[in-house]
Amino acid sequence: MNKRKFTTRSWAFGLTLLVVSYLVLVPLVMLFYASIKSTEDKLPFEATVTTLSNYALLFTSPSTLPILLNTLLFTAGSLAIGLPIAILFAWLLERTAIPARKWFSALILLPMTIPSLLSAIAWIQLLDPRIGLVNIMVRAVLGMKADTGPFDIYSLYGMCLVQGLRLVPSAYLMISASFRAMDPSLEEQSSMAGRNIAQTTMRVTLPIVRPALLAALIYYIIVVVEAFDVPGLLGFTARIRVLSTAIYWATHSEVGLPDYGLASALGMVVLVMALILMWLYHLLTKHQERFTTITGKGYRPRQIRLGTWTIPAVAVCIFYLFIAVILPFLMLLWTSVQPFYSVPSVDAFSRVTFEGYSSIWSDGNVVRSVWNTIKLALVTATASVFLSIFVGWCVVRQKQESGFLAKYLATVSFLPQSVPSIVIALALIFVYIRFPLPIYGTLWIIALAMTTRYIAFSSRTTTAALMQVHGELEEASQMSGAPWLRTLRKITMPLLAPAMINVFFWVAVHAMQELSMALMLYNPKTIVVSATIWNMWQNGKTADAAVLGVLLIFMSALLLLGGQVLSHMRGKSHQ
Amino acid sequence: MIYVKDLAKIFQGPKGEVRALRGVSFTAERGQLFTLLGSSGCGKTTTLRCIAGLEQPVEGEIVVDDRAVFRASDGTFIPPEQRRMGMVFQSYAIWPHMTVFQNVAYPLSQAVSRKELKERVGRVLDQLGLGNLSDRLAPNLSGGQQQRVALARALVAQPQVLLLDEPLSNLDARLREQMRFELKALQESLNITTVYVTHDQEEALAMSDRIGLMHDGVLVEVGSPTDLYLRPAHKITADFLGTSNFVPVTVLHGGSQTGDEMSVECSIGSFIAKRSVEWQPGMPATLFFRPEYIELANESDTAGMKLNKGTGIVERVVFLGNSTDIVIRCGETRLRVREHPARTPAPGKPVHFTIAPDACIVFPAASDDRKIVSSKEGER
Numbered sequence: 001m002n003k004r005k006f007t008t009r010s011w012a013f014g015l016t017l018l019v020v021s022y023l024v025l026v027p028l029v030m031l032f033y034a035s036i037k038s039t040e041d042k043l044p045f046e047a048t049v050t051t052l053s054n055y056a057l058l059f060t061s062p063s064t065l066p067i068l069l070n071t072l073l074f075t076a077g078s079l080a081i082g083l084p085i086a087i088l089f090a091w092l093l094e095r096t097a098i099p100a101r102k103w104f105s106a107l108i109l110l111p112m113t114i115p116s117l118l119s120a121i122a123w124i125q126l127l128d129p130r131i132g133l134v135n136i137m138v139r140a141v142l143g144m145k146a147d148t149g150p151f152d153i154y155s156l157y158g159m160c161l162v163q164g165l166r167l168v169p170s171a172y173l174m175i176s177a178s179f180r181a182m183d184p185s186l187e188e189q190s191s192m193a194g195r196n197i198a199q200t201t202m203r204v205t206l207p208i209v210r211p212a213l214l215a216a217l218i219y220y221i222i223v224v225v226e227a228f229d230v231p232g233l234l235g236f237t238a239r240i241r242v243l244s245t246a247i248y249w250a251t252h253s254e255v256g257l258p259d260y261g262l263a264s265a266l267g268m269v270v271l272v273m274a275l276i277l278m279w280l281y282h283l284l285t286k287h288q289e290r291f292t293t294i295t296g297k298g299y300r301p302r303q304i305r306l307g308t309w310t311i312p313a314v315a316v317c318i319f320y321l322f323i324a325v326i327l328p329f330l331m332l333l334w335t336s337v338q339p340f341y342s343v344p345s346v347d348a349f350s351r352v353t354f355e356g357y358s359s360i361w362s363d364g365n366v367v368r369s370v371w372n373t374i375k376l377a378l379v380t381a382t383a384s385v386f387l388s389i390f391v392g393w394c395v396v397r398q399k400q401e402s403g404f405l406a407k408y409l410a411t412v413s414f415l416p417q418s419v420p421s422i423v424i425a426l427a428l429i430f431v432y433i434r435f436p437l438p439i440y441g442t443l444w445i446i447a448l449a450m451t452t453r454y455i456a457f458s459s460r461t462t463t464a465a466l467m468q469v470h471g472e473l474e475e476a477s478q479m480s481g482a483p484w485l486r487t488l489r490k491i492t493m494p495l496l497a498p499a500m501i502n503v504f505f506w507v508a509v510h511a512m513q514e515l516s517m518a519l520m521l522y523n524p525k526t527i528v529v530s531a532t533i534w535n536m537w538q539n540g541k542t543a544d545a546a547v548l549g550v551l552l553i554f555m556s557a558l559l560l561l562g563g564q565v566l567s568h569m570r571g572k573s574h575q
Numbered sequence: 576m577i578y579v580k581d582l583a584k585i586f587q588g589p590k591g592e593v594r595a596l597r598g599v600s601f602t603a604e605r606g607q608l609f610t611l612l613g614s615s616g617c618g619k620t621t622t623l624r625c626i627a628g629l630e631q632p633v634e635g636e637i638v639v640d641d642r643a644v645f646r647a648s649d650g651t652f653i654p655p656e657q658r659r660m661g662m663v664f665q666s667y668a669i670w671p672h673m674t675v676f677q678n679v680a681y682p683l684s685q686a687v688s689r690k691e692l693k694e695r696v697g698r699v700l701d702q703l704g705l706g707n708l709s710d711r712l713a714p715n716l717s718g719g720q721q722q723r724v725a726l727a728r729a730l731v732a733q734p735q736v737l738l739l740d741e742p743l744s745n746l747d748a749r750l751r752e753q754m755r756f757e758l759k760a761l762q763e764s765l766n767i768t769t770v771y772v773t774h775d776q777e778e779a780l781a782m783s784d785r786i787g788l789m790h791d792g793v794l795v796e797v798g799s800p801t802d803l804y805l806r807p808a809h810k811i812t813a814d815f816l817g818t819s820n821f822v823p824v825t826v827l828h829g830g831s832q833t834g835d836e837m838s839v840e841c842s843i844g845s846f847i848a849k850r851s852v853e854w855q856p857g858m859p860a861t862l863f864f865r866p867e868y869i870e871l872a873n874e875s876d877t878a879g880m881k882l883n884k885g886t887g888i889v890e891r892v893v894f895l896g897n898s899t900d901i902v903i904r905c906g907e908t909r910l911r912v913r914e915h916p917a918r919t920p921a922p923g924k925p926v927h928f929t930i931a932p933d934a935c936i937v938f939p940a941a942s943d944d945r946k947i948v949s950s951k952e953g954e955r
Contacts, residue, residue, distance in 0.1 A: 007654070403587060475629055476668035478655040479738075480682035480728065490681075494672045 016390040027427030035264035054265035071242040081164025086171035094179040097303040115513035116229035118549040122328030127153035154238035178212035215284040226420030228516035267423040274418035335546035356547040369532040381508040384458040392462030417456035425520035465499035505563030577603040583634035606766040612779040613789035628655030661729030662738040682732040810938040843885040848935030859940040866913040868934035
């Protein structure tokens with residue numbers, strides 16, 4: 001007669017708990033520990049004195065206030081640009097009868113193929129005060145005498161522009177989901193009461209999605225606060241430091257040795273801010289179900305006819321796609337086919353050469369970084385898929401038996417969402433520099449950092465997908481005599497396949513584009529494409545950076561396309 | 576044979592503990608179709624899931640064919656995949672990514688050879704009329720077909736026990752009736768011990784060898800369909816099955832108290848009824864009889880009778896096709912009567928009626944509902 005204690009299932013549960021706790025909590029504890037050690041030029045493990053001097057330094061230093069102020073302005077500015085656009089598109093594509101809806105909804109996600117780093121580079125080409133293309137054209141058109149301006153990308157508003165535009169695709173995804181989930185009868189009731197479209201939208205639609213918008217606002221505050229690529233590239237020249245770049249420069253300063261104590265103190269500040277914001281976000285999204293429908297019968301909310309506004313609306317969409325995707329990409333492409341950077345002109349056109357694309361492969365660094373990037377993307381994506389399956393399963397199916405532990409797992413696996421990438425990377429340096437695993441200086445530590453960072457997204461996705469899978473489907477397998485692993489393999493995983501595909505490709509694309517963690521943790525042997533581009537740019541090798549950038553965009557686009565094709569094929573075969 | 580004793584199960588609800596099962600005990604004999612009947616939330620599905628092993632009770636024991644699959648006292652618990660039972664879920668739980676053949680073959684595919692698998696699965700599919708659907712993908716089946724696939728899958732490994740959780744509730748009325756007969760015929764031909772859960776009393780009465788009525792986590796009464804309908808031992812049973820008339824009465828002093836009869840008095844008149852409770856003179860009680868046992872009569876027919884009769888005004892008549900549902904007002908009391916359409920009086924007319932003593936049962940008054948009649952093995 002067996003006792004119910006140690007089944008495969010409970011082993012898997014325990015192991016998942018351990019792994020996730022280890023991945024998420026150990027770095028955080030280490031970060032805190034490092035911030036209270038006086039390090040200066042020593043590593044946290046070598047330092048002996050426990051002190052709050054790092055924090056004291058932080059709070060009394062004259063450069064702290066500007067950093068905080070810049071972070072605040074940068075965040076506010078980016079959100080002021082990005083969120084309204086995202087809301088507008090969400091409304092246009094979900095609630096109005098705008099033509100070519102399906103096309104626009106797909107195309108609006110295109111900016112995701114262009115890494116923030118490359119967006120920043122492209123916009124530098126466009127808005128550099130002296131040689132930026134847009135500036136040159138405006139000067140010519142307006143007949144200005146000066147040879148700089150009128151726009152300067154190396155400024156706070158320049159940074160806000162690029163970051164704001166970059167936010168739109170994912171903010172759109174988040175906000176359109178809540179527009180879609182709205183109960184259409186709430187609006188219909190307003191119409192029945194005699195209100196016209198504008199009044200209904202203002203007095204019914206917007207207030208209903210307001211909690212979701214507020215939640216999205218809070219979520220993206222965290223995203224922008226921890227963003228590194230744009231402020232890293234633009235802020236250096238502009239001498240504008242925000243929290244995320246301050247952490248990087250504290251450990252990679254050009255003068256003196258890395259100050260890990262200061263960096264950790266900064267990291268703790270960002271972490272606490274992000275945790276508070278994430279908690280607020282949770283409070284807001286807990287009660288969202290109040291206004292949603294269980295769309296078993298597929299009710300479509302009423303489509304608002306745009307009439308004379310149709311053309312302006314379509315024009316706005318096309319304009320966005322132009323400045324967010326087409327223009328930057330063309331700039332990069334242009335730069336990559338010029339031997340040395342020059343403004344487009346007849347002369348310049350004659351110098352177009354694709355030589356850069358062939359000669360770049362002779363650089364050993366480049367070949368190694370491409371190879372590393374592919375390996376990294378595959379490893380991280382695979383690890384994320386498997387980890388998220390187990391986390392998802394434990395969170396959803398163990399609720400009755402071990403409610404507390406399941407909730408704990410859900411919370412801990414979502415925590416990395418609030419931990420800025422650069423902070424994770426910093427923390428992992430501390431953890432692995434000596435022990436416990438010999439992964440410091442290898443590709444594995446970068447993979448670990450990324451997997452940790454992406455646990456939140458991947459487990460959220462599988463959890464949501466698993467909740468759609470009726471528990472009885474697995475119970476029927478049990479009653480048919482299948483032990484737990486067989487049920488997982490033959491029933492659960494095939495039914496989770498769409499989610500698994502999503503997670504795999506999303507993680508792979510992000511892993512390929514990720515910059516801040518790679519910069520903190522790489523060495524010449526483990527360099528990846530994003531870090532190589534960064535280095536090339538810092539060393540003035542503009543054309544090379546552009547070539548590699550275009551290649552990276554193609555790799556991302558291929559991956560995303562591959563994911564879509566795979567999902568589509570599976571959808572077809574199940575008809 | 577399934578022997579269940581003293582099952583207790585507690586769930587953690589949002590507001591604290593919920594006692595889903597309390598002291599549930601019954602026996603389903605070999606080859607019997609035993610139905611757990613009750614309204615939503617009474618614990619019948621929980622009991623079924625405990626037998627299946629999908630829930631673990633906190634107390635009690637479950638023994639199937641001399642093998643203890645659960646015993647709280649020594650920590651015995653055999654996981655569901657080792658209990659060798661077939662189960663049909665309410666949602667059918669057909670796997671959408673597999674064909675009909677793959678679904679049905681699943682319980683056997685590890686244990687037998689390819690050839691034998693094809694044979695046995697083919698046989699079961701034919702038996703259930705699914706032979707030509709073998710390669711169809713599960714989602715492309717109708718509700719009735721899915722239900723048969725679920726049944727085929729449950730039976731293919733030739734289990735000793737079959738568990739059915741409201742298998743017919745998702746079907747339309749006509750199909751339901753047809754499947755009732757088919758299911759019962761199949762069960763009898765296989766002689767397989769079956770536990771059947773439903774809230775549909777017509778289904779339960781039509782199909783079961785024995786019915787266990789559940790209410791609020793307790794097994795109230797067990798008996799044959801006829802016993803439970805005609806001679807319920809408990810008021811909850813009387814109330815749940817069919818339509819009932821409950822009249823508050825007082826137990827009389829003196830009068831005929833022989834054997835299992837007793838006399839009671841109420842505003843309608845005096846009645847002789849079957850006892851179902853220990854009585855004391857003057858005690859309040861409830862008189863119960865079914866609408867179809869009220870016989871409408873002329874004044875002259877009832878003139879000579881002293882007991883078990885009454886008079887009233889017809890208040891409402893509802894035509895149901897094969898019968899009429901009549902409401903008669905007797906003073907403060909309303910009685911429901913079931914009558915043949917041809918013999919139905921018009922509304923507003925005064926009527927007389929009689930009720931045979933055999934059709935009357937006396938129960939405790941409302942406050943005593945907690946007293947459960949559960950004998951040794953839940954048998955009567």
